[in-house]
Amino acid sequence: MNTPLQSVTRRRMSRICFLAALAILAAGLLQGRAAFAEEIAVIVNPANNISTLSPEDLARLFLGRATTFPNGQRAIPVNQAPASTVRVAFDQALLGKSQSQIRAFWATQMFSGAGVPPAEAPDDAAVLARVSADANAIGYVAASKVTGDVKVVLKK
Amino acid sequence: MSDVKRLPRSAAVFLLALFASPAALAQNAQNPLQIYGYLAWRLEKVWDELSRDGSGATVKTEAPREISLPSFNVMMQYKINERFKTFVNLSGAEAEDLSVNNIWGEYAHNQYVNLRFGKSYRRFGLYNERLDAVPTYIGIEPPELFDKDHLILSRTTLFMAHGWVPLGAGELHYSLSTDNGEGGPTSDDNVPLGFDMRYNFGLGNYTVGISAYTSNGDTTSDVALGDGSPRSGVLPWMAADDFHVLGSFGEFQIGNWLIQAEYWRASHDAERDPESILAVLANAGVNDSQRARFLIDPAGPEVASNVDTDGDYDITTWFVRAGYSRETSYGEIVPYFQWDFYKNPETIENKDWGGDAEAGLADDGEFTKVTLGIIYRPVPSVAFKADASVHTQKFNGEDERYPEIRIDVSYIFGR
Numbered sequence: 001m002n003t004p005l006q007s008v009t010r011r012r013m014s015r016i017c018f019l020a021a022l023a024i025l026a027a028g029l030l031q032g033r034a035a036f037a038e039e040i041a042v043i044v045n046p047a048n049n050i051s052t053l054s055p056e057d058l059a060r061l062f063l064g065r066a067t068t069f070p071n072g073q074r075a076i077p078v079n080q081a082p083a084s085t086v087r088v089a090f091d092q093a094l095l096g097k098s099q100s101q102i103r104a105f106w107a108t109q110m111f112s113g114a115g116v117p118p119a120e121a122p123d124d125a126a127v128l129a130r131v132s133a134d135a136n137a138i139g140y141v142a143a144s145k146v147t148g149d150v151k152v153v154l155k156k
Numbered sequence: 157m158s159d160v161k162r163l164p165r166s167a168a169v170f171l172l173a174l175f176a177s178p179a180a181l182a183q184n185a186q187n188p189l190q191i192y193g194y195l196a197w198r199l200e201k202v203w204d205e206l207s208r209d210g211s212g213a214t215v216k217t218e219a220p221r222e223i224s225l226p227s228f229n230v231m232m233q234y235k236i237n238e239r240f241k242t243f244v245n246l247s248g249a250e251a252e253d254l255s256v257n258n259i260w261g262e263y264a265h266n267q268y269v270n271l272r273f274g275k276s277y278r279r280f281g282l283y284n285e286r287l288d289a290v291p292t293y294i295g296i297e298p299p300e301l302f303d304k305d306h307l308i309l310s311r312t313t314l315f316m317a318h319g320w321v322p323l324g325a326g327e328l329h330y331s332l333s334t335d336n337g338e339g340g341p342t343s344d345d346n347v348p349l350g351f352d353m354r355y356n357f358g359l360g361n362y363t364v365g366i367s368a369y370t371s372n373g374d375t376t377s378d379v380a381l382g383d384g385s386p387r388s389g390v391l392p393w394m395a396a397d398d399f400h401v402l403g404s405f406g407e408f409q410i411g412n413w414l415i416q417a418e419y420w421r422a423s424h425d426a427e428r429d430p431e432s433i434l435a436v437l438a439n440a441g442v443n444d445s446q447r448a449r450f451l452i453d454p455a456g457p458e459v460a461s462n463v464d465t466d467g468d469y470d471i472t473t474w475f476v477r478a479g480y481s482r483e484t485s486y487g488e489i490v491p492y493f494q495w496d497f498y499k500n501p502e503t504i505e506n507k508d509w510g511g512d513a514e515a516g517l518a519d520d521g522e523f524t525k526v527t528l529g530i531i532y533r534p535v536p537s538v539a540f541k542a543d544a545s546v547h548t549q550k551f552n553g554e555d556e557r558y559p560e561i562r563i564d565v566s567y568i569f570g571r
Contacts, residue, residue, distance in 0.1 A: 056325060059359045065320065065327065066267060067238070074238070096359040100481045100488045101409060103536050105360075107568070112286040113233055113243030113258065116190050 039143035040090050042154040043128070047135040048073060053153040059095050061138060063105065064115035069138075077118035078130045078139035086124065090140050093156050192570030193230035199223050204558040206517060206551050214552045229257070239264050268319040275313045282318060282331050283354050283365055283405060287416070300473055300496040300514075300525065312336060312388075314350075326357030329365075337375055346373035354405075361409035369401040377510070381432045382439070385507050389422065392510040393432035394467055399424040412481045419474040424502070426467035430460035440509035445519045449502065469502040479531075487534035492543075494527040518549035529562075537568045 042058060044050065050071050060066035061077050069075050080087040082099065091102050109115045121127045127139040132149035146152055202219040209215045228248040235241045245258040260274025276285070288302045318331035333350045349372055354365025371389070374396035378388040390397040403420035433450050436442065437458050448454040449464070456462045479492035498515055505516030515521045529543025541564040548557045 056322075056359065060327070063360055065360070067264070068267075096361050097409070098412065098481065098483060100483055100490075100533075101414075104414075108286040110190075110192060110233070111194075111229070111231060111245075112282075112288075113231065113241075113245070113260070113262075114282070114286060116233060 038086075039155050040086065040093065040140050041143040041146050041152045042094070042138065042140045042156075043131050043146060043150040044069075044138050044153050045131055045133075045135045046149070046151045048138075048151065050153055051151075053138075055094060055154070055156075058154060062095060062118060064109060064117070074136045075138055076134060076136045078127050078137055079118045079120045080124075080127060080140070081120055081122050084123070086140070086142055094140075094154075188235040190233045190570075191230070192568070194227070194566055194568045195225070196227045196564055196566040197223070197225055199563045200560065201562075202558060202560040204556075206556055206558060208552065212552070214554065214556070216558070266319075268321060270318050272316040272318070273314075276316065282329070283352060283363065283407075284367065284403075284418075300475065300498040303498075303514075323355065324357070326355055326362075327360075329354050329356065337371070346371060346375060348372050348375075358409075363405075363407040365405055367403045367405070371397070371399050374398050379510065381435055382509060385510050385512065390424075391426075391502060393429055393436055394426045395429035395432075395465075397424050397426040397467070399426070413478060414481065415476075415478045417474070417476045420472070422471040424467070424469050424471070426469065426502075428463060428465045428467040430463040430465060433463045434458055434460065436504065436509055440504050440506040440511065442504050442506075443519060445501075445521075446504050446516075467502065469500070471498075471500045473498040487532060488536075490531040490533075492527075492529050492531065494525075494529075496525040496527075498523060498525075514547070514549075518551060519553065520550055523547055523549035539566045540564070541566075 042053060044053075048069065048071075050069050050073075053070070057066070057070055061069075061075050062079070067075060080090070088099060091097050091099060095102065097105065106117045110117075121130055121139070124141040124145040127141050128145065128147055128150060131137040131139045132147075138153075143152075143155060200222045204216040205219045207215050207217065230246045232244045233241060234243075240261065240263055242261045243258060244256070246254050247257040248254045256275065258274070258276055260272050260276050262270055262272040264270045284302075312335040314333045314335035316331055316333035318329070320327045320329040322328075330353050331351060335348050335350070337346055337348055348370065350367075350369040352365055352367035354363055356363050375390055375398070376396065377386045377390040377392040377394060379386045379392050381392040383392070386392055389399055389401070399422055401420065401422040403418060405418040406416070408415045428450070437447065437450060442450070444454070451458070451462050452464045453462055473496070475494060475496045477492060477494035479490045482489045499520070499522040500512060500515040501521040503516045503521055504511035505513055507513055514523055517523070525545050525547050527543050527545040529541060531539055531541045533539045542561070544559060544561045546557050546559050548555065550556070
């Protein structure tokens with residue numbers, strides 16, 4: 001049997017929780033994010049003999065399900081920094097996941113021992129440098145930043 | 157499974173967590189050794205807790221608030237080379253001690269065949285292992301399916317093969333395993349088998365699958381009667397139990413929504429041990445329904461000849477949950493809903509005698525739990541969660557409900 005004081009306390013707690021949830025949701029709905037307007041180019045080293053890569057194969061490499069290119073060559077994916085606009089656009093457009101969904105995905109992988117996320121490079125220039133220097137590397141940059149030192153295998 | 161190492165309460169736990177801050181343990185994915193983990197604190201409050209008074213009438217009491225450190229986990233992945241890796245998960249429930257949850261090594265032959273040997277989470281396939289391993293997937297509160305009170309899943313030492321093949325626009329994954337059984341003496345030389353098969357499609361955003369396990373013969377509990385609840389699938393008052401588990405699951409990432417559902421059924425072909433049943437009746441405080449299951453004539457004397465040794469029973473459980481993730485400049489917000497159902501008619505409430513506090517409380521071993529909650533992650537490594545649940549079950553012949561609220565804070569380090 002609850003005392004009147006307990007009932008009042010419970011009602012107050014419910015009201016506070018409800019108002020807090022409402023405030024948080026309202027704040028969230030007012031926020032937006034700047035979009036990445038450019039095309040994304042997925043790049044590999046010119047020594048790699050693949051010429052194209054399907055979105056499914058790309059997702060397998062960047063989500064840790066595959067460790068080799070379709071031609072059997074070892075693959076080392078290179079991600080961009082999590083907060084970068086090109087990374088956000090890549091995750092959404094080519095992996096079909098938001099930032100939080102990507103974090104949740106890697107949490108499941110890491111905590112169960114299934115794998116760890118790819119290495120990260122800080123910007124387009126660093127990704128270009130890594131991919132041009134490593135025959136097994138695969139990365140992505142803004143399409144306008146592509147140089148002759150890498151080969152484009154997918155654009156979106 | 158035995159604990160490998162015990163440490164003084166909290167000292168090692170908090171020091172390790174303190175020093176293992178994200179900055180201190182910022183990892184490069186090329187580093188072969190990765191160390192990370194999580195801590196979770198909980199404030200829990202239950203109202204209208206159900207019990208019986210001396211005359212057998214229902215009594216509802218307000219339970220005191222509980223503050224706990226329900227989980228502390230440190231994980232280490234070490235990639236020896238391109239084909240071999242090892243994984244260790246040390247866990248400290250309530251920060252009392254550290255025990256080894258998982259320790260295994262894996263050889264990756266190719267995408268089709270990976271071989272794992274060691275102590276692992278679940279023998280019901282990799283989907284549930286991954287789902288169970290994460291504190292803040294949708295919510296910190298796990299489905300009843302993963303509750304340690306419930307017997308449907310357990311931890312064991314196993315040998316597993318797993319892999320995947322491309323199929324259409326997706327991938328067909330499998331795992332096949334055998335393990336060291338329940339830990340107790342068995343009358344047969346069983347070879348338990350577990351498997352799961354699941355299809356990932358839509359860039360991995362959709363998963364459907366099935367999973368199964370068989371003890372492949374009679375087996376017994378991993379704890380003696382009176383030594384607490386078993387961690388295996390067999391109740392301690394069974395003389396023998398041949399059981400089979402079948403489950404199905406689905407997960408769908410649709411825009412900002414994540415929807416998960418599972419259904420499981422465990423069928424036990426079991427035989428009760430009369431002397432153990434008499435000990436339970438004398439010491440564990442069973443209710444009338446449980447007494448009626450255990451005895452041929454519930455009104456008759458508590459003697460071995462009156463014990464019903466036919467202990468066949470089925471456990472059924474399912475859950476549905478959905479969360480909506482919203483990214484804001486203040487962090488991520490995830491309101492979520494979860495609906496659990498669990499039924500185990502054979503269990504009792506008293507955990508010291510091998511029972512299950514939730515299912516055993518109900519007259520018929522059946523309860524539902526509806527949960528509404530919200531998670532706020534100001535930064536990816538920190539989550540605050542508040543949720544409220546209502547348990548519904550039949551108690552003393554009446555439909556009774558009791559509410560509870562939980563406030564959790566979790567901190568992921570080393571990422």
